[in-house]
Amino acid sequence: MKGFGVIxxxxxxxxxxxxxxxGPFDAIARPVxxxxxxxxxxxxxxxxxxxxxxxxxxxxxxxxxxxxGSEVRDFKVGDRVVIPCxxxxxxxxxxxxxxxxxxxxxxxxxxxxxxEDGTFADRIKIRSADMNLALLPxxxxxxxxxxxxxxxxxxxxGAELAEIKFGDSVCVMGIGPxxxxxxxxxxxxxAGKIYAVGTRPDCVALAKEYGATxxxxxxxxxxxxxxxxxxxxxxxxxxxxxxGDLETFYMAFGVCKPGGTVANIxxxxxxxxxxxxxxxxxxxxLGHKTFRGGLCPGGRxxxxxxIAVVQAGRVDPGRLITHRLHGLESIPDAxxxxxxxxRDLIKPVISFE
Numbered sequence: 001m002k003g004f005g006v007i008x009x010x011x012x013x014x015x016x017x018x019x020x021x022x023g024p025f026d027a028i029a030r031p032v033x034x035x036x037x038x039x040x041x042x043x044x045x046x047x048x049x050x051x052x053x054x055x056x057x058x059x060x061x062x063x064x065x066x067x068x069g070s071e072v073r074d075f076k077v078g079d080r081v082v083i084p085c086x087x088x089x090x091x092x093x094x095x096x097x098x099x100x101x102x103x104x105x106x107x108x109x110x111x112x113x114x115x116e117d118g119t120f121a122d123r124i125k126i127r128s129a130d131m132n133l134a135l136l137p138x139x140x141x142x143x144x145x146x147x148x149x150x151x152x153x154x155x156x157x158g159a160e161l162a163e164i165k166f167g168d169s170v171c172v173m174g175i176g177p178x179x180x181x182x183x184x185x186x187x188x189x190x191a192g193k194i195y196a197v198g199t200r201p202d203c204v205a206l207a208k209e210y211g212a213t214x215x216x217x218x219x220x221x222x223x224x225x226x227x228x229x230x231x232x233x234x235x236x237x238x239x240x241x242x243x244g245d246l247e248t249f250y251m252a253f254g255v256c257k258p259g260g261t262v263a264n265i266x267x268x269x270x271x272x273x274x275x276x277x278x279x280x281x282x283x284x285x286l287g288h289k290t291f292r293g294g295l296c297p298g299g300r301x302x303x304x305x306x307i308a309v310v311q312a313g314r315v316d317p318g319r320l321i322t323h324r325l326h327g328l329e330s331i332p333d334a335x336x337x338x339x340x341x342x343r344d345l346i347k348p349v350i351s352f353e
Contacts, residue, residue, distance in 0.1 A: 003056035003121030004331045005113070009048040012335070015056065017117065020125035024071040027129035029063030031328070032080060033142035034119055034350040036060075036335045037150060038176075042269035043113060045339070051114060057335070058120035059085040059112035060150045062142040072129045080136040082307065083119070085150040086110050086298025087132040101295040110295060120331050134303035137311060143349045144318035147177075148306045151347065152317045154265055154296035155181020155242065156306070159189050161263035161292045162238035166190035169236040171227055171255055172212070174243020175203045177320045177347045178265060180210055182240045184315045187211025195230065197223055197244075202344055206319060223248075224280075227255045241266045246274065254280035256289050264293035323348035 001019050006012055022028045040057045061083045068075055075081065088100045088109040101109040111127065112118040126132055136145050155178045164170060170191045172182045175198035186194050187210060196212035198204060204215050216226050228235060235257035241249055241264045252262045253276060309315060322345055325334050334348045
């Protein structure tokens, strides 16, 4: 098979590999729609380790099945399927004690491009097909569905981690594609005020469309001071960190009121430690503030539930797409868009039709 990935830290290229072997519970798909992610950029240019040498990248995909294992019951060759980025094997007993995202150890549920090759290829292997795949509805565009596989499930998980209640005030730090989905998820969970922190015009407009009530620009002064002023010095019930740097993370603690929750869904690829200034700690760590962070949920039922939300017209993740490319050969260009992040970019997608 042909795929695009990491040769060594900082070097990406096309590679030829043996076709994946389909086990009895597995499936093999060809791509129908793909999307690159900032996590691919982290893997290619910032992170390193033996698992990232000669590794095909990619984890956001809608595919068409070209082979299914002998024990796969619910899917057949020719089915179009939504493939979640978090795709556990579901066969480890420990998964019953914890989160499926950590099936046999920390983050082991996100298999693509970490423990096995990813989706930037002409052949994609999906383990535990019956437990991970979801059928693509006939009336849903593949490019819309590919936004569900990571962006929507991750952004919504930020709102879940924040445990938003009806009428809560929420600050979303960063309104790239994940942050925008965090805005949408917060609105669907019943948030009252939603303060979205960002400046890119297209992202600001879409944040408002998804439910943001107030836009906070870091170009207009301290984000912390703006939010505290907007909340009469009280702070917000919850803050979702969906982008930015360590200072962003620290401010999230600062803007949360006593008893508030900080939910982190941002990846800090090159950070080795956190040193939160006392001014943001919440009364010297006596403010009953909670920090939670987690890898997005995956699996079949998660995809089916999010598909149902989209089909009901509650949110359209396809609105995230700003750049459209075509065919396998466009993968390097799509990844480079995520590296360069032009001002009009929210999310690129690659179509194979």
